[in-house]
Amino acid sequence: MADTHKQWLEKLEAESRAKQELFMNDIAAKLRHPRMTQPPQHPYRGAPDFWKAFEWPEEERIKEFTDNFLSVGGHVARLQTMDEAKEYIVQKAQEMSAKYVVRQNQPELDALDLEEALTDSQVSVWNTDPEQYWRARAAEADFGIVIADHAVAYTGSVTVLSAENKGRSVSLLPTVLIIIIPVERLKTRLGEVLETFDQAGRDQLPAGIHFISGPSRSSDIENDLTIGVHGPGIVYALLVG
DSSP states (O other): OHHHHHHHHHHHHHHHHHHHHHHHHHHHHHHTSOOOOSOOOOSOOSSOHHHHTOOOOHHHHHHHHHHHHHHTTOEEEEESSHHHHHHHHHHHHHHTTOOEEEEOOOHHHHTTTHHHHOTTSEEEETTOOTTSOHHHHHHTOSEEEEEOSEEETTTTEEEEEEBTTBOTHHHHSSSEEEEEEEGGGEESSHHHHHHHHHHHOGGGOOSEEEEEOSSOEEOTTTTOOEESSSSOSEEEEEEEO
């Protein structure tokens, strides 16, 4: 009985492999080249040297990031100081009648003293109350406020890392996201950011690495572009410094 069962499995496997061969041969014929049975040779891995050396000066990084971020529906403000960033946030909160605000628990945001400045809003600081269900607090927030860990001019992307005091929900769930980007953290290439994770090593990687390139966009349903389905529908990037 066992031998019969084994023979039956071998027969099924042979039939499956024959069908696979026919399928792959058909693809090769349609592409008009012989079947490739060996992996292609890679003369080098990773970015070539000329790309690793590519770097824009600061003003061009700012311009390219701004153009790329605006092109996907984001908003960008160029500010000189954190006090100006504070004034900008207060102004937007008043314009949009923001009632609930959640922010990262970061020293740079502590210094802004938004809890006192946003007199018409309830400001919650991530993970400061063990009794609070913080994901729900972020989901009901009108504004989420974070500090960027990195930003990339070439792709118009912002990198926000998550940790115990930097919950990912702060950037993913509120209706409006405000990202403060210190200009010195704005790089030219994405590789400059990715290298920092390689250098840190696997044991030092953050809980989450999030690349944000403007407001949430989706065309999953009948290719109809919809904003704000999987995240904030309005995103402000404040370039400070």
